[in-house]
C-alpha cells in the first residue's frame with residue numbers, strides 16, 4: 001500500500017478527563033482491527049489522561065496545536081518537548097478555527113510545522129478555502145498560498161500529513177461531495193508535486209475534513225486521492241469507530 005489510510009479525530013474544545021477516558025475505553029475494542037492508522041487529537045490539558053487511557057490500544061494521541069520554540073516566554077503555548085514527554089505523535093497545525101479566531105497565519109503555520117518535524121512529531125497541516133473564496137473561484141489560489149508558505153523549507157514532504165478542510169463544511173453538516181473533495185485533494189497533490197517532487201507527492205497522506213461522518217465516510221474514502229479523514233463532531237462519539245472501519 002503506497003499510502004496507509006489515516007483517520008484522526010479532532011476533539012476541539014470538548015470532553016473532560018472523565019468523559020474522554022470513557023470514550024477511549026469504549027472505542028478501543030471497536031477499532032482494534034483497523035486497517036488504517038488511528039489518532040485522536042485532544043485538548044492539551046487532556047493529553048496525560050488520554051495517553052494513559054489509550055495505552056495498549058492502536059489509538060495514538062495527538063495535540064491540537066504546538067508552538068515553534070523549544071521553550072520560553074510564550075504564555076499559554078505548548079512545546080514539542082512537552083508533547084513528546086507524553087508520547088504525542090501528531091499535532092494539528094493551522095486549523096481554520098486557529099486561523100479564523102486566533103490570528104494563525106501561513107507564516108506561523110510554517111514555523112510550527114518545521115518545529116514539529118524537527119522533533120519527530122507528525123504535523124497535520126490544515127488547508128482549505130472559505131465559502132466566499134470557493135464561490136469567487138479562487139480556491140486553487142488560496143490553497144497554492146497556504147501550501148507554498150505553510151510548507152516552506154520542509155525537507156521531506158512525505159513526513160507531513162495534509163488535511164483539506166473546506167471552511168464551509170466544518171461543523172455545518174454540509175459535506176463536500178465525494179467529487180468536490182476528490183477534485184480538490186487531487187489538485188493539492190499536484191501542487192505538492194510542483195512545489196516538491198511528483199514522486200514525493202504520491203507518498204503524502206491527504207485527509208478530508210468537514211462534516212465527515214459514519215454515513216458519508218465510505219464514499220469519501222473510496223476516492224483515489226483521499227487517504228483519510230480529520231473528524232470533528234463525529235469523533236466525540238462511537239460513530240468514530242464506524243469511520244475508522246470504513247473499509248469493512
Ligand code: 13P
Pocket residue numbers: 010095165169170171172173209210211212230231232233234
Ligand atoms: P466537523 O467534522 O465537526 O465538521 O469538524 C471538522 C474539523 O474541523 C476537523 O478538524
